[in-house]
Amino acid sequence: MKKKTFIFYLTSLIISSIYLFGCNNTSKNIKKTTMSDNSAQIALPKPEGFEKIIDGKQTHYFNLKNKNGVQASFTNYGAHLVGLLIPDKSGKLIDVVVGFNDIDGYKKTLSAYYGATVGRYGNRIANGKFKLEGKSYTLFINNKPNTLHGGKKGFNDVVWDAKQINNNEVQFTYLSKDLEEGYPGNLNCTVTYELTEDNAVKISYEATTDKTTVINLTNHSYFNLNGIGSGNILNHIVQIKAANFTPVDENLIPTGEIKPVVGTSFDFLLPTEIGKRIDEKNEQILFGKGYDHNFVLDKHEINQPIATIVGDISGIKMEIFTSEPGIQFYSGNFMNGANEEIGGQKDLNRSAFAMETQHFPDSPNKPQFPTTVLKPGEVYKSLTIYRFKSN
Numbered sequence: 597m598k599k600k601t602f603i604f605y606l607t608s609l610i611i612s613s614i615y616l617f618g619c620n621n622t623s624k625n626i627k628k629t630t631m632s633d634n635s636a637q638i639a640l641p642k643p644e645g646f647e648k649i650i651d652g653k654q655t656h657y658f659n660l661k662n663k664n665g666v667q668a669s670f671t672n673y674g675a676h677l678v679g680l681l682i683p684d685k686s687g688k689l690i691d692v693v694v695g696f697n698d699i700d701g702y703k704k705t706l707s708a709y710y711g712a713t714v715g716r717y718g719n720r721i722a723n724g725k726f727k728l729e730g731k732s733y734t735l736f737i738n739n740k741p742n743t744l745h746g747g748k749k750g751f752n753d754v755v756w757d758a759k760q761i762n763n764n765e766v767q768f769t770y771l772s773k774d775l776e777e778g779y780p781g782n783l784n785c786t787v788t789y790e791l792t793e794d795n796a797v798k799i800s801y802e803a804t805t806d807k808t809t810v811i812n813l814t815n816h817s818y819f820n821l822n823g824i825g826s827g828n829i830l831n832h833i834v835q836i837k838a839a840n841f842t843p844v845d846e847n848l849i850p851t852g853e854i855k856p857v858v859g860t861s862f863d864f865l866l867p868t869e870i871g872k873r874i875d876e877k878n879e880q881i882l883f884g885k886g887y888d889h890n891f892v893l894d895k896h897e898i899n900q901p902i903a904t905i906v907g908d909i910s911g912i913k914m915e916i917f918t919s920e921p922g923i924q925f926y927s928g929n930f931m932n933g934a935n936e937e938i939g940g941q942k943d944l945n946r947s948a949f950a951m952e953t954q955h956f957p958d959s960p961n962k963p964q965f966p967t968t969v970l971k972p973g974e975v976y977k978s979l980t981i982y983r984f985k986s987n
C-alpha cells in the first residue's frame with residue numbers, strides 16, 4: 597500500500613473509533629436534549645466533578661450498583677443523591693433524578709435543594725422563630741418572611757464525613773454544632789443510603805443531641821419517572837394515602853388546621869394525574885403556585901407504601917415507604933429553566949417533582965402537630981424508602 601493511502605486508511609480508522617467508542621462515553625456532555633425531544637437521559641455524572649476541597653474538607657463521588665444494573669450515585673457534599681438509573685418498561689436504564697455534572701452545579705442551585713439532604717429542619721419555620729423550654733431561638737430568614745430547609749447554610753451545603761460501608765451502602769455523618777444556624781445543641785447526624793436488590797433506595801437517618809432541640813430531616817430529590825429531560829411531569833399518575841392535608845397561608849406556613857382532601861385539588865386517594873387540577877383557581881393552589889403542600893399520611897406501617905407515582909411513558913412506578921407522619925408534594929413550581937442538568941437539558945418548570953417525607957412544616961410553633969423535639973439521651977430515627985418497579 598502506498599504511504600498516502602495508508603495514512604488515509606489509518607486516519608479513517610481513528611476517526612471511526614473515536615465516533616464509535618468516544619461518543620458513547622462522552623454523550624452526556626455533548627447531547628443537548630430539549631423538552632420536545634422527549635428522550636430521557638441515561639447519563640450519570642463523572643466522579644471527577646465531585647473531587648474537591650470545600651470548607652477545608654474533601655468531597656467525593658460514590659456509586660452503588662445492584663445485580664439488576666440499577667445505579668445510584670451520591671456525594672458527601674450535602675449528602676446528595678446525584679443520579680439514579682432505573683430500567684423502564686423496555687429494560688432501558690434511564691436517569692430518574694435531576695442532577696448536575698459537578699459540585700459547581702449544586703452550588704449554583706442551592707436554593708432548589710436538588711437531591712439534597714435537608715436539615716436541621718426541613719421545610720419552613722414561621723418568621724424564623726420558635727420557643728423551646730422557655731427560651732426563644734432566632735433563625736436565618738432565607739425565604740421571606742420564614743426560614744426554609746435549614747437556613748443560610750443548611751445540611752445541603754456542608755461537607756459530611758463519608759464511609760462506604762459495602763457495595764450497597766454509603767454512610768454520611770455530620771456534627772452540627774450548638775447554635776449553628778441558630779439551633780440549640782450539638783447534633784450528631786448520620787444518613788445511610790442503601791441500594792437494595794429489589795431496586796429501592798433506602799434512606800435511614802439517625803441523630804442525637806446534647807441539648808433539647810428540634811429536628812426534621814428529609815431528602816429533596818426531584819424525580820421525573822419518564823427520565824430527566826423527557827418533558828414535564830404533568831401526566832405522571834400520583835396516589836397519596838392521605839385523607840388530610842395541612843392548608844397554608846400565602847407564605848406557605850400551615851394555618852394549623854388539618855383539612856380533609858375530599859372534594860379539593862389535593863385528593864390523591866385514588867391514582868390521579870398531577871396535571872389534572874394543578875392550575876385550579878383556588879386559594880391553596882394559588883399560594884403554592886401548584887402543589888407545594890404537606891399531606892398528613894394516614895396511619896401506616898413502614899411496609900405499606902404511602903404514595904405511588906407512575907411515569908406515563910416509561911411505566912416506571914415509584915413506591916414510597918416512610919416512618920414519617922407527613923410528605924411535602926412539591927410539583928417543581930419554582931423550576932425556571934435557568935440551570936443545565938446532567939445531559940445538557942434545562943431544569944424547566946415542572947419537569948420534576950419532589951416527595952419530601954417529613955414532620956409537618958412549622959411544627960416547633962404548632963403544638964397540635966406531631967412533635968419535632970429531640971432531647972439529650974433520645975435517638976432520632978427516620979426511614980424512607982423509594983422503591984422502583986418497571987411494568
Ligand code: GLA
Binds near residue numbers: 707708709926952
Ligand atoms: C420545598 C419548598 C418549596 C421550594 C422548594 C425548593 O419543596 O416547599 O417551596 O422552596 O423546596 O425550591
